[in-house]
Amino acid sequence: MDFLTICVVLFVLTVVVAAVRLGQGDCDLTLQWFEKFGKSAAELKGKIVWITGASSGIGEGLAYELAAAGCRLVLSARREDLLEEVKKKCCVTGNLREDDILVLPLDLLAYDTHSNAVETVIKYFKKIDILVNNAGRSQRAMCEDTSLSIDKQVLELNFLGAVSVTKAVLPQFRRQGHGHFVVTSSLAGKLGAPGLGSYSSSKHALQGWFDCLRIEAFTKNILVTMVCPGSVYSQSLMHAFTGKENESLGVEMKPGEHRMSTDRCSHLIGVAIANQVDEVWVAVQPELTYVYLFQYLPGIARWLGKRLGQKRVQAVQQGKSNLHA
Structure with a gap:
């Protein structure tokens, strides 16, 4: 075979292998590579990690994952009693001492308290290595059935709440000369779906703002990892906004x-943090394949979305709200 033929064969084989890996995987190809050949969450041992929304769902699962890796944790959410339960489990999971974990109740909407919360963490641990902006709330309702006040509440909580905590932490990251922001976005931050108008807009806003910050902070040794999960087991639909x-x-x-199970999602996020990946997609099929299609063939994806999405439109209109994402 001549050189050109060899190149074509290698290219075809690469595409086939990538397609097979994608079809069998539950995360993007880059994260699959790092899970197999890169660093594990154990590389984060000793890091000070602050997790918002740590009382349930992905935040709780990630707390257990990082505790097992030997991280020292700050656990934040509104309900202190739930955080204390998570702390107890973390101590067992990671064989940590009680003083390795700080329980710090936090209201994302109380923007004026976020700077004081940072001071509390610094006083306790002297530094913050990683901030995980995980707290937020889902929403289910058609766009036309959602009041403007709900749109505003979702954006204030999911977007401005994370931005406020991030801005409070940024000066500390600059002073210590390093830092890592990890943000729980969503596949809904990459594409739209019926019944997720307010939620999707808040996640798109997170994607845009943190993409800007990643570039601005690069020379200051401050990193940003965007995590885009698809459907994950949690209590998010119990507390989700509607349109009213x-x-x-x-x-x-x-x-x-x-x-996807919370444990599996948390494991993959731990790998993403350890390998300092800019953005990862974590989802079951066919969600993962569709986001690839939307990323690389957006015209086709939108054409399919308008037609195949009508089944979901009807489901939302009929009040079937336990849909994925």
């Missing part, structure tokens, strides 16, 4: 649903 004021969705996820 003072109403929660109140839907409980069932074990038989096609979702």
Whole structure:
């Protein structure tokens, strides 16, 4: 075979292998590589990691993952009693002392308290190595059925809350000469889906703001990792906004649903943090394949989305709110 033929064969083989890996995987190809050949979360041993939204869901799972890796933790959420339970489990999981974990109640909407919260962490641990902006709240309702006040509340909590805590931590990262922001976005931050208008817009906003920060802070040794999960088991639908004021969705996820486990999601996030990846996609199929299609063939993806998405539109209109994402 001549050189050109060899190149073509190698290219075809690479595409085939990538397609097979993608079809069998539950995360993007880059993260699959790092999971197999890169650093594990154990490389983070001794790091001071602050996790918001640590009382349940992905935040709770990540707390256990990082505790097992030997990290020292700051656990934040609104409910202190739940955080104390997570702390106890972390001490067992990671064989940590009680003073290795600081429970710090935090309201993301109380923006004026965030600087004081940073001071509390610094006084306790002397530094912050990693901030995980995980706290947030989901939402389910058609765009036309969602009041503007709900749009505003979702953006203030999911977007401005994370931005506020980040801005409070940034000066400390600059002073110590390093830092790592990890942000729980969503596949809904990469594409849109019926019934997720407010939620998706808040995640798109996170993607845009932190993409800017990543470039601005690069020369200051400050990193940004965006984590985009798909469907993951959690209590997020119980507390999700709807389209109306003072109403929660109140839907409980069932074990038989096609979702990723919290443990698996947390493990993959730990790998992403350890390898300092800029952005990762963590999702079951066919969600993972669709986000690849949307990223690299957006015209085709949007054409399919408008047509195949009508089934989901009808489901949302009929009140079937336990949909994925």
